[in-house]
Each structure stands twice: as C-alpha cells, then as structure tokens.
Amino acid sequence: MARRLEVISNHLGEKPQTMAKGLKTQYVKDPIKFMGLEDLIPMSLNTKRMQLREILDRDVAPLLPEFIEKAQFPREVLGKIKGLFGLSEAKYGCRQVTPREKSIILYELARVDTSLATFYALTMSLVIYTIEALGSEEQKAKYLPGLCNLDLIGCWGLTEPDFGSDASGLQTTATPVDGGFILNGSKRWIGNAIISDIMVIWAKNTKTNKIEGFVIPSKTPGIHVKNIDRKLGLRMVQNGVITLIDVKVPITTRLEKATNFANGVKVVLEHSRVSIAWIATGMLSGVYEASVKHLRERIQFGVPIGAFQLNQEKLVRVLGHFHSCFLLAWRITELQEQGKATSGQAGLVKAITSLIGRDAVRLGREMLGGDGILIDNYVMKALADMEIVYTYEGTYDINALVAGEAITGISAFKSSYSLRKK
Ligand SMILES: Cc1cc2nc3c(=O)[nH]c(=O)nc-3n(C[C@H](O)[C@H](O)[C@H](O)COP(=O)(O)OP(=O)(O)OC[C@H]3O[C@@H](n4cnc5c(N)ncnc54)[C@H](O)[C@@H]3O)c2cc1C
Structure with a gap:
C-alpha cells in the first residue's frame, strides 16, 4: 500500500522518485569532485x-x-x-x-x-x-x-531597441548644457530597471560624439520605466524599457574615466563577461546534479534509467562540458586577478561556456524526461535561462567575433552589405 501511495504521489509530482533497491550508495554527486x-x-x-x-x-x-x-x-x-x-x-x-x-x-x-x-x-x-x-x-x-549592502539597487543601461549587438552605435544622447547634460533616448532589456534606485546610462555626447556614462537616480524627472512582461527565461529578473525624455542631470553624474566606448563600456564588459562564464558553469553543476540523481532514482524497464548506455553517455557529456567550462572560467579568473585578462580572452570564454552550456542543459532536460519540465527539477528552467546566458552581455556570435578579432587581427563585425546600396 505504502509503495502504491508513493507511486501515486510521484505521478502527482509531489515527491521525488523512490531509490532503486541494491544501488550502490557511492557515486559522484558533485561534479566538482570528479577530477578534484x-x-x-x-x-x-x-x-x-x-x-x-x-x-x-x-x-x-x-x-x-x-x-x-x-x-x-x-x-x-x-x-x-x-x-x-x-x-x-x-x-x-x-x-x-x-x-x-x-x-x-x-x-x-x-x-x-x-x-x-x-x-x-x-x-x-x-x-x-x-x-x-x-x-x-x-x-x-x-x-x-x-x-x-543592498540598500540601493542599481541597473545598467547600454542596449537600445534598435541597437543591441551594435551597442557602440547607440542613439541615446547627452547634450551638454550649463552645469550638466540633458539625456534623451531609450534603453531596452535593462535588468532591475523597475526596481532600481540608481541607473548607469550610456549615451553619446552630442559635442564630442563619444559614448560616455552617467550614474543617476532612477527618480530623476523625465525617466520612465516599463517592465517587459511575459518573459520565459530569467523569470525573477525584472527587465525593462527605460525612456529618457529631456532628463537634466548635473555634471557630477558623469563617470569621469569613461571618456569613450573603449575605456568605458568595453572595460566593463570585458570584466563582466567572466561573471557570465561562471553563471554558465554553475548552471551545469545544477544540471549535472539533477541528472545524476534522476538517473539513479527513476526506474524504467525494471532498472534505474542510469543503467542504460545512452543515458550514461549523455551524463558523461554533461560532466565533460562542465569541466571545460570550469577550467576556462577558472583560468580567465586567474588572469583577471593578475590584471592580465584581455577582451579577446573574455569573449572566447563567454562564448564557449554558453555554447557548450546550451548543449549540456538540453541533455540534462532530456535525461529527466517528463519530470524535466517541472520548475523544481532545475533543468527546464536552466534550459530557458541558458538561452539568455547565450544572448546577454553580447550574444555568442558577438563574443566569438571579439575573440576572432583578437586571434586574427581582423575585425569581422561589419557586413559589406549596405541598406543604402540600391
Ligand atoms: C534577459 C535579458 C537581460 C538583459 N539585460 C541587459 C542589461 O541589464 N543591460 C543592457 O544594457 N542590456 C541587457 N540585455 C541586452 C542584451 O545584451 C542584448 O539582447 C544582446 O546584446 C543582443 O542584442 P539584441 O537582442 O538586440 O539582438 P540583435 O543584435 O538584434 O541580434 C540578433 C541576432 O543577430 C546576430 N548578430 C547581430 N549582429 C551580428 C554580427 N555583426 N555578426 C553576426 N551575428 C550578428 C546576433 O548574434 C543574434 O543572433 C539583456 C537581454 C536580455 C534578453
């Protein structure tokens, strides 16, 4: 009777699967331990x-x-x-x-x-x-x-409705006026926008034509924020559209060292792309754990599904991808600590961890079968979230191009095609 109730509750998704009898209790629960x-x-x-x-x-x-x-x-x-x-x-x-x-x-x-x-x-x-x-x-x-200490929440506004990958072409303007600037423009996809107390806004100085940064209170008159609802990934992060209409800010809001794109935005992205590589790596740890647990506990055809060769091979791929991500992320962090990390290296690490991370979460979701679509089982939410990890802070393509330029010395961002040709 107890076994029957357990089976019923499993089907209702209320309880994890039962442990297969006779299964060795020793197994690699934490992927970080496999190769020490x-x-x-x-x-x-x-x-x-x-x-x-x-x-x-x-x-x-x-x-x-x-x-x-x-x-x-x-x-x-x-x-x-x-x-x-x-x-x-x-x-x-x-x-x-x-x-x-x-x-x-x-x-x-x-x-x-x-x-x-x-x-x-x-x-x-x-x-x-x-x-x-x-x-x-x-x-x-x-x-x-x-x-x-989290008394203040900040957001960081670079990308715009018409300038995502092409962020250096952004159209938000900062017009110098007596004692400050007037900001006009729009930012899209900005995480924390609606809950923020302060905003970092990147804008083009209309006098110098350089992209500069400003740190301003979110409640400054002329700032309007609208949340982007119905998002299927990164569900808890509040992404928004920020509209700036004649926002007057004092000169003290300008980030003094960010005098152009290269020594402003680029410096920050080079730093933060390493963080995204660590997010991908941590996600693979979660995916591995959920997968190995399920393979040991779920019984089909009278055996734990971890007894099937196909499932073991998938798990090995997840673990292999995890190690590749961890080692890439670890090495660039060491370089960062020594002040030696470059933009090309950060681009490569962000690109590759999100690329193989995407493959690994898909395998994890596969191994969990139907259970793999529940929020509580990590893998489906990781699958959706990994799409964003693959996309934000520069898509996979853009980061690959950053690395490609560092390797070849040739910039390949711009196409020779022109909309004005015909
Ligand atoms: C959930 C989420 C959170 C975000 N948070 C923030 C944030 O907090 N602050 C912020 O400023 N931005 C944020 N972003 C924006 C993010 O950085 C952009 O979405 C990203 O840079 C891609 O821009 P896009 O969406 O406009 O895509 P597009 O630039 O329109 O790209 C569409 C496709 O074309 C490809 N493509 C574009 N140009 C090239 C090229 N030269 N060569 C090859 N392929 C190319 C891209 O790789 C992509 O596959 C966030 C985005 C999302 C989805």
Missing part, C-alpha cells in the same frame, strides 16, 4: 563555498519556485545573500571580494538559480564595478556603500 577541481580553490574559499551552499540549499532554494512562477523579484531573499557583495578592495566601508571569491559565489548561486546569479552579476560586475572603476571619488562614496 576543488583542489584549485584555496581551502578557506572552499570552506566559504560549502557554507554558502548550505545556506542556499536550506534557506533560499525552497523559496524560489513561487517567485519564478509569478515572475517576481524575490526581495524577501535578499537578506540571505546580503553579505556576499563588496568591492575589489576594502574601501568606503565595503568588504573586499576578490575575483576568485566573486566567481565561486556566482557558481554557487547559479547552481541554485540563474536569476539569482544574474542579479549578483548585474550588481557586482556591471553597476558596482562601473562606479568603482570609472566613477569619481564623490560617486564612489555616495553609491558604493548602499549598493554593497
């Missing part, structure tokens, strides 16, 4: 990683499905991840978070949920990093403490 990748991580950081994992598994993961279903930002969860934020050096009352620590945090967050990891990457690698690397002392003192 954790030996690469300094011991104290690894201890922190395991503590974070415990908190995320116990206190955060169970709360998320409801927010994901409703596509709501999980504000209630923020308190539990508050201590994870910081700067590249301890300053302005903020703690130091080294590139390796940031990477490991992203990895653990993404293992649980990609939206959560994206919120972290957006805050740390786009908003905080932009201000820390390119802002004035006044901007740093004013915004960094609030951003690090």
Whole structure:
C-alpha cells in the first residue's frame, strides 16, 4: 500500500522518485569532485563555498519556485545573500571580494538559480564595478556603500531597441548644457530597471560624439520605466524599457574615466563577461546534479534509467562540458586577478561556456524526461535561462567575433552589405 501511495504521489509530482533497491550508495554527486577541481580553490574559499551552499540549499532554494512562477523579484531573499557583495578592495566601508571569491559565489548561486546569479552579476560586475572603476571619488562614496549592502539597487543601461549587438552605435544622447547634460533616448532589456534606485546610462555626447556614462537616480524627472512582461527565461529578473525624455542631470553624474566606448563600456564588459562564464558553469553543476540523481532514482524497464548506455553517455557529456567550462572560467579568473585578462580572452570564454552550456542543459532536460519540465527539477528552467546566458552581455556570435578579432587581427563585425546600396 505504502509503495502504491508513493507511486501515486510521484505521478502527482509531489515527491521525488523512490531509490532503486541494491544501488550502490557511492557515486559522484558533485561534479566538482570528479577530477578534484576543488583542489584549485584555496581551502578557506572552499570552506566559504560549502557554507554558502548550505545556506542556499536550506534557506533560499525552497523559496524560489513561487517567485519564478509569478515572475517576481524575490526581495524577501535578499537578506540571505546580503553579505556576499563588496568591492575589489576594502574601501568606503565595503568588504573586499576578490575575483576568485566573486566567481565561486556566482557558481554557487547559479547552481541554485540563474536569476539569482544574474542579479549578483548585474550588481557586482556591471553597476558596482562601473562606479568603482570609472566613477569619481564623490560617486564612489555616495553609491558604493548602499549598493554593497543592498540598500540601493542599481541597473545598467547600454542596449537600445534598435541597437543591441551594435551597442557602440547607440542613439541615446547627452547634450551638454550649463552645469550638466540633458539625456534623451531609450534603453531596452535593462535588468532591475523597475526596481532600481540608481541607473548607469550610456549615451553619446552630442559635442564630442563619444559614448560616455552617467550614474543617476532612477527618480530623476523625465525617466520612465516599463517592465517587459511575459518573459520565459530569467523569470525573477525584472527587465525593462527605460525612456529618457529631456532628463537634466548635473555634471557630477558623469563617470569621469569613461571618456569613450573603449575605456568605458568595453572595460566593463570585458570584466563582466567572466561573471557570465561562471553563471554558465554553475548552471551545469545544477544540471549535472539533477541528472545524476534522476538517473539513479527513476526506474524504467525494471532498472534505474542510469543503467542504460545512452543515458550514461549523455551524463558523461554533461560532466565533460562542465569541466571545460570550469577550467576556462577558472583560468580567465586567474588572469583577471593578475590584471592580465584581455577582451579577446573574455569573449572566447563567454562564448564557449554558453555554447557548450546550451548543449549540456538540453541533455540534462532530456535525461529527466517528463519530470524535466517541472520548475523544481532545475533543468527546464536552466534550459530557458541558458538561452539568455547565450544572448546577454553580447550574444555568442558577438563574443566569438571579439575573440576572432583578437586571434586574427581582423575585425569581422561589419557586413559589406549596405541598406543604402540600391
Ligand atoms: C534577459 C535579458 C537581460 C538583459 N539585460 C541587459 C542589461 O541589464 N543591460 C543592457 O544594457 N542590456 C541587457 N540585455 C541586452 C542584451 O545584451 C542584448 O539582447 C544582446 O546584446 C543582443 O542584442 P539584441 O537582442 O538586440 O539582438 P540583435 O543584435 O538584434 O541580434 C540578433 C541576432 O543577430 C546576430 N548578430 C547581430 N549582429 C551580428 C554580427 N555583426 N555578426 C553576426 N551575428 C550578428 C546576433 O548574434 C543574434 O543572433 C539583456 C537581454 C536580455 C534578453
């Protein structure tokens, strides 16, 4: 009777599958252990990683499905991840978070949920990093403490309705006026837009024709934000359209070191693309765990489905892809820590981790069969989220072209075709 009830509840999706009798209890639960990748991580950081994992598994993961279903930002969860934020050096009352620590945090967050990891990457690698690397002392003192303890939420607006991949062609303007600038234009897909307190906005200075950055309060008159609803990936991240109509901002809002695209936007993207590689890697950890568990527990044709050669081969591919992602991401993080990472390397790592990551999540979803479409089983949500990892911070194609240019010395972004030809 008990077995029958278990079978019924399994079919209702309320309970995980039963454990197959006689199955060895020893198996590789955590992909990081298969080839001892954790030996690469300094011991104290690894201890922190395991503590974070415990908190995320116990206190955060169970709360998320409801927010994901409703596509709501999980504000209630923020308190539990508050201590994870910081700067590249301890300053302005903020703690130091080294590139390796940031990477490991992203990895653990993404293992649980990609939206959560994206919120972290957006805050740390786009908003905080932009201000820390390119802002004035006044901007740093004013915004960094609030951003690090999550009293302030920021967003980062580069892409526009008509300028996504071609971001350097953006049309938002910053017109110099007495004591400041007037901003006009539109930004699309901006994460956190509707919940933000401050915005980093990239705009073309109409006098110099250079792309400059501004950090401004979201409530500045003339700023209008509309959420993009009905999104099927990164459900908890609130992406929006920002419209700027005659937004008057003082000169102190300009990021003083971002005097053009190359020493502004490009510097930040080169940094933040490494974070996206870690998100892809963490996601593969989540996919692997869900897959191996299912292969051991789900019984078909009288045996655990992990006994089928086809499923074992798929699992090996997921684990192989995981290792490729981890090692690429680890190496670029080391280079970043030594101040040696280049744009081409970041492009290659972002492109390849999202490419093979996409393949791995598809395999994971396949292995979970019907159960693989439930929010609670990670893989379907990872499949949808990986499409965005493949797309944001420059699509796979654009990052491949960034790397391709670094390899060949030839820029291949622009087509010879012209709309004006005929
Ligand atoms: C969920 C989500 C969150 C985002 N968050 C932010 C954010 O917080 N801030 C922000 O500023 N932006 C954000 N973005 C924008 C993101 O960076 C862009 O979507 C991305 O750069 C692609 O631009 P696009 O969507 O306009 O696609 P398009 O540029 O229209 O590209 C469409 C297709 O054409 C290909 N393509 C374009 N140009 C070339 C070329 N030269 N060679 C080969 N192929 C090419 C692309 O690779 C792609 O496959 C986000 C996007 C999404 C979906």
